[in-house]
Each structure stands twice: as C-alpha cells, then as structure tokens.
Amino acid sequence: METLVRTEGVSKEFSSVRVLDNISVEIRVGEVFGIIGENGAGKSTFIKILSGLYEPTAGKLWFDGAPMEIRGPADARRIGISLIPQEFNLVADLCVYENIFLGEELLEKGGFLDRKAMIERTRLLLAELNASSIDPEARIQNLSVAQKQMVEIAKATAYDSRLLIMDEPTTVLTSKEIEVLFRLMERLKAKGVTLVYISHKLKEVKRICDRVMVLRDGAFICLEEAATMEIDEMARRMVGRELKEIFPEKKPAQDGVALSVQKLCVEGLLHDVSFELHKGEILGFAGLIGAGRTEVAETIMGLRKADSGEIFIDSAALKVKTPSDAVKAGISYLSEDRQGAGILTAFDLIGNTTLVSLGDYATPLIDRKKETEKTGFYVDRFAIKASSLYARLEQLSGGNQQKISLAKSIDTNPRIIIVDEPTRGIDVKAKHDIYAFIRELADSGLSVIFISSELEELIGMCGRVLVMKEGRIAGELSGSEISEEEIMYFATGIKGGL
Amino acid sequence: MAASAPRKFSFEKFAPLVALGALVVVSTILYPRFLEPRNLLNILRQVSYTGIIALGMTFVVISGGIDLSVGSMTALAGSCAILALNASTQALMTFEPRWLGTGLCVLAAAAAALAVTLVAGFFNGFLVTKGKIAPFIVTLGSMAIFRSLTLYIGSAGEFRSQNSSYGDMGMSSILEIPLPVWILFGLAALLSILLDRTRFGRYVCAVGSNEKVAKYSAIDIDKIRLRTYVIVGIMVAITAVLISARLNSISSTNAGKDYEMDAIAAVVIGGTAMTGGHGSIWGSVVGAIILGIINNMLNMLGVSPYLQGLVKGLVIIGAVFIQRGSSKSKRSGL
Numbered sequence: 001m002e003t004l005v006r007t008e009g010v011s012k013e014f015s016s017v018r019v020l021d022n023i024s025v026e027i028r029v030g031e032v033f034g035i036i037g038e039n040g041a042g043k044s045t046f047i048k049i050l051s052g053l054y055e056p057t058a059g060k061l062w063f064d065g066a067p068m069e070i071r072g073p074a075d076a077r078r079i080g081i082s083l084i085p086q087e088f089n090l091v092a093d094l095c096v097y098e099n100i101f102l103g104e105e106l107l108e109k110g111g112f113l114d115r116k117a118m119i120e121r122t123r124l125l126l127a128e129l130n131a132s133s134i135d136p137e138a139r140i141q142n143l144s145v146a147q148k149q150m151v152e153i154a155k156a157t158a159y160d161s162r163l164l165i166m167d168e169p170t171t172v173l174t175s176k177e178i179e180v181l182f183r184l185m186e187r188l189k190a191k192g193v194t195l196v197y198i199s200h201k202l203k204e205v206k207r208i209c210d211r212v213m214v215l216r217d218g219a220f221i222c223l224e225e226a227a228t229m230e231i232d233e234m235a236r237r238m239v240g241r242e243l244k245e246i247f248p249e250k251k252p253a254q255d256g257v258a259l260s261v262q263k264l265c266v267e268g269l270l271h272d273v274s275f276e277l278h279k280g281e282i283l284g285f286a287g288l289i290g291a292g293r294t295e296v297a298e299t300i301m302g303l304r305k306a307d308s309g310e311i312f313i314d315s316a317a318l319k320v321k322t323p324s325d326a327v328k329a330g331i332s333y334l335s336e337d338r339q340g341a342g343i344l345t346a347f348d349l350i351g352n353t354t355l356v357s358l359g360d361y362a363t364p365l366i367d368r369k370k371e372t373e374k375t376g377f378y379v380d381r382f383a384i385k386a387s388s389l390y391a392r393l394e395q396l397s398g399g400n401q402q403k404i405s406l407a408k409s410i411d412t413n414p415r416i417i418i419v420d421e422p423t424r425g426i427d428v429k430a431k432h433d434i435y436a437f438i439r440e441l442a443d444s445g446l447s448v449i450f451i452s453s454e455l456e457e458l459i460g461m462c463g464r465v466l467v468m469k470e471g472r473i474a475g476e477l478s479g480s481e482i483s484e485e486e487i488m489y490f491a492t493g494i495k496g497g498l
Numbered sequence: 499m500a501a502s503a504p505r506k507f508s509f510e511k512f513a514p515l516v517a518l519g520a521l522v523v524v525s526t527i528l529y530p531r532f533l534e535p536r537n538l539l540n541i542l543r544q545v546s547y548t549g550i551i552a553l554g555m556t557f558v559v560i561s562g563g564i565d566l567s568v569g570s571m572t573a574l575a576g577s578c579a580i581l582a583l584n585a586s587t588q589a590l591m592t593f594e595p596r597w598l599g600t601g602l603c604v605l606a607a608a609a610a611a612l613a614v615t616l617v618a619g620f621f622n623g624f625l626v627t628k629g630k631i632a633p634f635i636v637t638l639g640s641m642a643i644f645r646s647l648t649l650y651i652g653s654a655g656e657f658r659s660q661n662s663s664y665g666d667m668g669m670s671s672i673l674e675i676p677l678p679v680w681i682l683f684g685l686a687a688l689l690s691i692l693l694d695r696t697r698f699g700r701y702v703c704a705v706g707s708n709e710k711v712a713k714y715s716a717i718d719i720d721k722i723r724l725r726t727y728v729i730v731g732i733m734v735a736i737t738a739v740l741i742s743a744r745l746n747s748i749s750s751t752n753a754g755k756d757y758e759m760d761a762i763a764a765v766v767i768g769g770t771a772m773t774g775g776h777g778s779i780w781g782s783v784v785g786a787i788i789l790g791i792i793n794n795m796l797n798m799l800g801v802s803p804y805l806q807g808l809v810k811g812l813v814i815i816g817a818v819f820i821q822r823g824s825s826k827s828k829r830s831g832l
Binding site for chain 1: 704
C-alpha cells in the first residue's frame with residue numbers, strides 16, 4: 001500500500017523536557033490512522049508537528065514521497081494537510097462561507113469579493129458532506145457544535161485536503177451526531193482522503209480506525225491493526241507502567257464524613273453527582289478531560305451555580321453563593337489553571353500567599369510583618385526557591401509557583417481542600433514534595449479531594465477513587481481495586497454502563 | 499534566608515520623581531524665577547483640583563477601569579453645591595455666631611456635592627459591574643448625561659454664589675499654603691494607606707492584575723470595582739466644592755472641562771499601568787505636578803495657549819510608551 005506520510009525519529013522538546021521521543025511511523029494513503037494515549041502522552045504534539053504548528057526538535061518527515069518542509073499551518077494546507085482542532089478555529093461573528101474562505105477569498109475582476117461564487121462553492125461543499133441543512137450565510141455563533149464541526153470539515157475539504165487530522169472530534173458530539181461523522185469519514189476515505197483520528201473513546205477507535213498507534217509518555221509503544229487489538233489491550237498499552245516509588249505511605253481515613261454532596265446537577269455539565277468525603281481522606285477524582293471533575297469542584301466552591309442538589313459539611317447543609325462563602329465554610333480550592341486562575345504572576349510571594357486569607361492579617365491595616373513571616377514559613381516548609389519574598393511569581397519556576405499556590409490554599413486554615421491537577425507541568429522533585437505535603441495535610445485531619453488526569457498519582461495517593469464520565473460518577477474504586485486499567489475501563493465507558 | 503532580604507529598589511517606582519526633578523532643573527535654567535515660592539505655590543494650587551480627582555482615578559485605573567465622566571460630574575456637583583449654598587445662606591446667614599452659620603452653609607454645599615457624586619459614582623460602577631458594559635462606554639455616556647443635566651439646571655449659564663464667605667474659603671491659605679494643596683496632600687496620604695496597607699487596596703490590584711484569579715481567590719470583584727467608582731466620585735465632590743468656592747461660582751458650560759484628561763494623564767504619568775494591576779497614589783500626585791509645571795513653563799515662555807494641549811498630549815503618549823517599553827523588556831528579560 002502507498003505511504004502518504006513517513007516520519008523518522010521525530011522528537012520534540014519544550015525547555016529541555018522531551019514530550020515526544022523518536023517517533024518513526026508510516027501513514028498509508030486512504031486509511032484511518034488512530035492515535036491513542038493518556039493525557040500528556042504526546043498525541044497532540046505529534047499532530048501539531050504533522051500540521052506545521054510545531055517544528056520538531058529532531059527527526060524528518062516525508063509527505064507523498066518528498067521531504068516535508070512546512071513552516072506553519074498555511075504551508076501545510078497548501079500541500080493538502082488540514083487539522084481540525086479540539087477548539088474550533090472559526091470566527092464566531094462571520095458567516096459560514098466567510099469562514100471557509102477566510103484568507104483565501106475569491107475575488108471578482110475589480111478586486112471586490114465575489115460573494116456569489118463563495119456562497120455557491122460553500123453550498124456545494126456542504127451538500128457533498130450531506131450537510132445541506134447548514135445555510136452558507138448563517139453566522140457561526142448561531143450554529144450547533146456539530147454543525148460547527150461540519151463547517152471545519154468543509155473548510156478542510158475546500159482545500160482538497162489529502163490528510164485530514166481530527167483531534168478528539170467526538171467529545172462534543174451526541175451519539176447521533178457521531179454516527180453522521182463516521183459516515184462522513186467513510187465517504188472521505190472512499191475518496192482517497194487519509195484520516196488521522198485521535199480519541200479517548202476506545203470503542204470508537206476500534207470501530208472507525210484501520211490501524212492504531214499507542215503513545216505513552218511521548219514514546220512509541222505499538223502500531224497495530226485495529227481489528228486485531230481488543231479494547232482492554234488498548235487501555236493496558238496506554239497506561240502499562242510500573243508505579244515509581246515517589247508516593248508517601250497511604251493511611252486509612254478517619255471515621256466521620258467531612259463533606260457530603262447529594263445529587264448535584266448543573267445543566268449540561270453535571271448529572272446527579274453524589275459522594276461522601278471522610279475526615280483525613282484523600283479521595284481521588286479520575287476521568288477524561290471534560291468529564292466534569294473540575295466542574296464538581298467549581299460548583300462546591302460557588303464559582304458555578306448548581307441547578308439542584310445539596311452540599312453538607314459536617315452534616316450541616318451549606319449554602320454556597322460565592323467563593324467567599326465556601327472559604328468561610330472551610331473549603332479551599334487549588335485551581336487546575338495555575339496561571340489563569342491560581343496565582344497573580346505580577347504579585348510577589350507574599351501578596352499571593354495571603355490573597356485569600358488577607359482578612360487574618362488586616363486589622364484594618366495589613367500587618368506586613370505578620371504576612372512576611374507567614375510567607376517565610378511556607379517558603380521554608382515547602383522548600384520554595386525564590387530570589388526573595390518580594391520576587392514576582394512570574395520569575396519562579398512552575399513547581400515553585402504551584403507550591404505558593406498550595407500555600408495560598410491552605411493559609412485559610414481549611415478543613416477540606418480540593419486540589420485540581422496539583423502536579424500538572426511541574427518537575428519530578430516538586431511533584432514528590434507536593435505529594436508529601438498533601439499526605440501530611442490529610443494526616444493532620446484535613447480532607448482532600450484529589451483531581452488528576454495522571455492515573456499513576458491517583459493510585460499512589462488515594463485510598464478511594466471516583467471515576468467520572470460525561471458529568472456522572474461512573475464508578476468507585478477503593479483499595480487494591482484501584483488500577484490504571486480499571487480507571488480507564490470506567491472513564492472510557494467499557495465498564496459502568498454509561 | 500529569603501525573608502530577611504530587603505525589598506529591591508526599583509527604578510520604575512521612582513521614575514516619575516526623577517522626571518519631576520529633571521523638569522524642575524530645566525525649568526529653573528529656562529526661567530530662574532520659577533523657583534520663587536509664590537510661583538511654586540501657584541502651580542501646586544492649580545494642580546490640586548484635578549490632582550484630587552486623579553487620586554480617585556488611580557483606584558479606577560488600577561482595577562482595570564477608566565472614568566471619563568469626572569469633568570462633567572465636577573460641573574454637576576459644583577452647581578448643586580452652589581444651589582444648596584444659596585438656599586442655606588438665606589436660611590442660615592442670620593445665625594449667630596456668624597462662623598457657625600458660614601460653616602453650616604459650606605457643609606450644606608459639601609453635602610449636596612457629595613450626594614450627587616455618590617449617586618453618580620454608584621451609577622457608573624453599577625453599569626460597569628452588574629450591567630457588564632465596558633467602563634469606557636459607560637463613563638462616555640455618563641459624561642454626556644452629567645453635562646447635559648448641568649446645562650439644563652443652569653440654563654447654560656452660571657451658578658453664582660450669594661455667600662461671599664464661600665469664596666473666602668476657596669481663596670484661603672493656612673500657613674501660606676493654599677487650602678486645596680493641604681487637602682490634596684492630606685487625601686494623598688490617606689488614600690496611599692488605603693491602597694498600600696488595606697485589604698481593599700490589595701484587592702483592587704488583584705482585580706486589575708487578573709480578574710479570574712481574583713474571583714477564584716474568593717474576592718467579590720464586582721464590589722471592589724464598584725467601590726473604585728464611588729471613591730473617584732467622593733474625590734470629585736471635594737474638588738467641586740473647592741473649585742466652586744475658589745471662583746464663588748460655577749459655569750455650567752465650562753466647569754470641569756478637560757478634567758478627565760488631566761486626571762487620567764496624571765495617573766498615567768505617575769506610573770500607574772493603564773492595563774491595571776499596580777499603581778501609586780503619590781505617583782499620581784507627582785504626575786499632576788509634572789503636568790502643572792509643564793503648563794506653567796509654557797505660559798512663562800509665551801507659548802500660545804492653543805499649543806499647550808499638544809504638549810500635554812505628547813507627554814501622555816510618551817509616558818505610556820515608556821511604560822510599555824519597560825514592561826516589555828522585563829518580560830523578555832526572564
């Protein structure tokens with residue numbers, strides 16, 4: 001069979017962290033090429049290199065037999081490579097046809113836009129995709145998610161794409177829309193278009209893909225015919241690794257329920273989420289991106305409004321309207337979005353540490369000595385490396401920023417702390433430190449909700465893990481039941497019946 | 499260990515002061531009588547009116563907002579102050595002892611001005627926070643509304659005070675230093691404590707620095723932003739009383755004209771970031787004085803008054819340009 005893309009030793013490093021290591025594969029003309037792997041396995045990096053968004057640190061690529069020299073997405077599009085990203089690249093205020101021809105507008109002789117021709121071409125493109133229901137002159141913002149995706153695909157086919165890369169195309173679609181998408185993929189395939197398909201949903205991968213490549217920690221694991229690889233086997237290959245000895249010893253939770261959440265609902269995001277958190281427990285929340293874990297935390301914190309459901313703290317009903325209500329009730333939240341919602345990069349260590357707990361330092365003037373001393377305490381305690389307490393956080397490494405973020409979260413003396421991806425993007429040493437602090441917090445009687453996409457740390461840290469899928473709690477695992485395979489079974493819908 | 503390390507000296511923080519020093523030296527060379535106390539006090543008094551507004555504007559700008567309505571608000575508050583003054587003068591001027599009657603009249607004027615600006619500030623703040631309309635648009639609209647109301651109430655004419663003691667107060671000095679100058683520096687001392695040493699001040703910076711982080715840190719961002727507009731309103735009331743007393747009248751067409759420009763310029767020249775997040779009250783005082791000296795020099799050197807706006811405009815753009823340059827180099831220097 002003919003080869004469309006060949007990669008040889010393709011690697012990518014970000015500030016000397018290797019996120020993609022020595023990938024050599026061939027993608028055949030007219031196949032659906034699946035890529036699976038955990039979060040951070042390197043899938044997105046790989047397709048960003050294929051589509052010209054990233055330049056590989058090392059390695060070579062060939063497209064259609066010729067060395068591939070692309071400097072950006074525009075070059076990629078010119079040779080027939082299109083990427084449909086998870087977050088669509090459509091301009092919401094423009095019409096469908098304007099988006100399709102954005103940057104490549106058809107012109108009349110006088111240099112004016114040839115609207116008629118563009119609308120007509122768009123109508124044809126959409127008809128070819130069996131999506132005639134979309135009006136070429138409709139504004140993007142008025143379309144459904146599935147329709148937007150159709151427009152993205154139409155945009156890709158408008159440039160006679162030979163390689164169409166789809167990054168998690170089905171996460172935002174209903175099962176009916178997924179069927180439409182799959183039929184479309186079959187048609188494109190029949191026309192000789194090659195498809196690269198990334199998904200967490202292993203059932204779909206098994207169904208639609210011809211071959212599946214598994215990546216783990218940036219490295220190539222295997223490439224096999226989808227027909228011969230069972231779904232369990234895919235999940236095992238994705239996660240299979242030894243647990244490293246970097247986790248503190250687990251201890252049993254104390255008796256007594258610290259937090260009880262009953263039938264929490266947020267329209268379109270959470271459905272009847274109920275669970276109990278015990279005193280001194282580290283309760284894991286697993287699930288794929290978009291499964292609703294962060295939304296649970298944000299709803300408990302009053303950052304999102306619940307449509308229904310109840311929250312109890314020490315068996316007293318809690319009414320949370322604003323984040324400050326939650327803080328007063330003794331709940332603290334470490335956001336997954338460190339730079340966007342966690343720390344003020346322009347503030348110094350002190351200003352960040354006491355941002356939530358500032359009331360404890362102000363009577364009414366802020367006691368600078370007290371807040372400086374307290375920050376100094378955390379700097380010692382958490383081994384934070386900074387030039388001084390007055391250094392702006394933007395000068396600190398990710399790991400040290402995260403430690404300050406953690407200091408900020410516990411300076412309110414919470415009884416319950418929700419940590420959301422507490423070790424995302426930080427180095428192993430800092431990870432190790434943070435695991436140890438969280439364990440100590442739990443040992444001192446704090447209850448911890450530990451949200452993570454890294455299965456390894458959920459297994460290493462938690463006595464009990466809840467697995468979420470599509471806004472519901474799909475399964476609960478405790479003790480020796482907690483394994484990467486079991487979590488993946490629930491998260492991808494193999495188990496749990498969701 | 500880190501806790502004992504001193505706060506680093508930052509040139510950025512003192513840049514406005516350095517600029518002021520350089521300007522004083524240049525002015526003295528160009529015009530030796532510049533340094534005469536009478537001239538200096540005159541400059542300080544002239545900048546006090548918009549300087550006081552700039553103090554409040556500093557909070558608004560740090561929180562990421564802007565208030566274009568302060569000039570019209572000054573006119574509206576000033577005219578209401580005069581109306582209240584005149585009404586109370588008729589009722590109270592026979593009051594004995596005389597100083598008490600005068601005091602009560604001034605109090606009535608101040609109360610009227612304050613009532614107007616509190617409502618006005620709340621109006622702006624409410625539309626910005628709850629209405630979720632861009633501050634530029636809200637205050638552009640209220641600028642027109644306040645001016646229009648003033649013109650309507652005064653039939654486009656002048657509000658004249660019928661109480662000469664009011665005018666005396668506006669012209670008065672304590673220890674040779676004009677009253678508005680005392681008030682400017684007193685308020686600056688107070689508000690710099692509010693900005694640098696209280697929760698509110700820290701939260702204003704946090705909101706301007708990153709609204710989402712502030713929200714996730716359990717800060718009520720709407721409340722903080724609303725309060726910044728109320729603070730600038732209070733400052734406008736004080737200026738409105740001082741300027742209407744100084745002139746013993748208020749012109750409904752001209753009062754407060756370009757005050758928004760001078761106040762925002764003082765804030766920017768003083769080193770407060772237009773993008774929000776940090777700033778300095780004393781910087782704004784220095785900024786106001788720099789503007790005053792430039793005006794004074796242009797007058798002394800006989801430059802056409804029509805060209806003074808040009809110089810002011812260039813100084814504002816230059817100040818922002820320098821800010822942008824320094825923050826850019828800081829980022830790339832990481």
